[in-house]
Structures are given as structure tokens and as C-alpha cells.
Amino acid sequence: MKKLFFLSLIAISLIFTGCLKKPVEESASTTEKDSEVVVPLAKEDKDLFMEYQFKAVLEDVADSNSSGFVMAKYDEEGYQMIANFSDLPETKNGDFYEGWIVRKSPFSVISTGAIEKSSDGSDVNIFSDNKDLSDHLLYVLTLEPDDGDPAPAEHILEGTFQPL
Numbered sequence: 001m002k003k004l005f006f007l008s009l010i011a012i013s014l015i016f017t018g019c020l021k022k023p024v025e026e027s028a029s030t031t032e033k034d035s036e037v038v039v040p041l042a043k044e045d046k047d048l049f050m051e052y053q054f055k056a057v058l059e060d061v062a063d064s065n066s067s068g069f070v071m072a073k074y075d076e077e078g079y080q081m082i083a084n085f086s087d088l089p090e091t092k093n094g095d096f097y098e099g100w101i102v103r104k105s106p107f108s109v110i111s112t113g114a115i116e117k118s119s120d121g122s123d124v125n126i127f128s129d130n131k132d133l134s135d136h137l138l139y140v141l142t143l144e145p146d147d148g149d150p151a152p153a154e155h156i157l158e159g160t161f162q163p164l
Contacts, residue, residue, distance in 0.1 A: 056139050056159030064089055068157050070125075070139045071164075072101075079133040081112060083125040085141065085157070088115070094146035097156070099125040101136035109152065110136060137161045 051073060058068035068085035083099055091097065099112035112127035125141075141157040 053164060054134065054137075054161040055164055056161045058083075058085070058139065058141065058157035058159040060156070061158050062143075062154065062156045064156055066141075066157055068141065068159075070159060070161070072134065072161060074132045074134040078128055078130045081125075081127045083112070083139065083141070085115065085123040085125075088123050088156070091143070096144050096146065097123070097125075098142050098144045098152070099127065100140045100142065100152055101127075101133060102138040102140060103133075103136040104138070108136065111150075112139075115141070134161075 052071040053073040054071065056070045058066075058070065060066050064087075066085060066087045066089070068083055070081060070083040072079065072081040074080075081101070085097075088097060097115035099115065101110050101112055102108070110129075110133065112125050115123050115125050118124045137160055139157075139159050139161065140152065140155055142152045143154045143156050145153060
């Protein structure tokens with residue numbers, strides 16, 4: 001079952017990072033703007049997408065020109081979350097990106113771990129827990145110094161989960 005979960009996450013990442021786009025044949029009427037066509041999703045890809053209950057579009061709060069999205073669900077297998085990012089600046093001096101889910105009341109902040117590179121080279125944050133964390137409605141991506149301090153540092157991206 002975990003293998004299916006991770007395959008689902010990879011498929012969703014590919015869908016949202018644009019890896020399922022193909023160029024259109026050049027013609028006299030083709031403009032630069034419409035030089036790509038999005039390939040329609042297969043039924044099984046739509047089913048993978050639909051199993052998630054929440055999605056957050058991440059907004060750049062640090063003028064980094066970055067973007068991303070997060071999807072999460074809670075079911076009999078527990079809480080599962082995947083975040084995918086675009087155009088994150090390279091880190092320096094041992095700094096790293098870390099994800100967080102936040103519940104505002106009563107206040108709770110949970111690290112979803114450091115950002116990793118997926119097999120296709122995209123930046124992802126994959127997290128799971130046995131507890132129902134679906135009441136943590138805010139996702140925050142931070143840039144963390146390698147200083148041993150476990151508290152969240154500079155906010156880069158933020159988004160609020162919405163039901164799908």
C-alpha cells in the first residue's frame with residue numbers, strides 16, 4: 001500500500017510540475033503563448049488526484065519568485081501530505097528548506113521535514129503521521145539556517161488548505 005501511495009505522489013508531482021506537457025507542432029498560426037498543450041489526464045490519474053481531501057496553493061511571501069502546492073488527506077492509513085515546489089532559490093552555507101503544518105487554535109506547529117529532490121529533480125516534501133492532522137490548515141515553507149535551532153525561521157511560501 002505504501003508503494004501505491006508513493007507512486008501516486010510521483011504521478012501527482014509530474015502532473016503539477018508540467019512534465020505531462022508536450023510541444024505543439026510549429027505552424028504559421030502558432031504563437032509563443034500557445035506553443036504547449038496540456039495532455040488530458042487519464043482516468044487513473046484523475047482518481048489519484050481525487051483521493052486527496054485538501055489542497056493549498058502556496059504564495060511567495062519572501063519575494064523569491066517561488067511557488068508550490070500541497071495536498072493532504074486523512075483516512076484509515078493516517079495523515080498523508082505531499083508538497084511540490086517550483087523555482088526555489090539554491091540554498092547556501094548549509095541552509096535548507098523545511099515544511100511545517102500549523103493549527104492556529106489551539107496553536108500547534110509540526111515540522112513535515114526537510115525538502116528533498118524527487119527522482120525527476122523536483123523539490124518535494126512528503127510527510128505522513130498516524131494522527132489526524134487535518135485540522136492543521138496552514139502550510140509554511142521556511143528557509144532554515146543550519147544552527148541547531150528547531151524553531152521555524154524565514155518564511156518563503158505559505159498557503160491555507162481548502163477542501164477539494
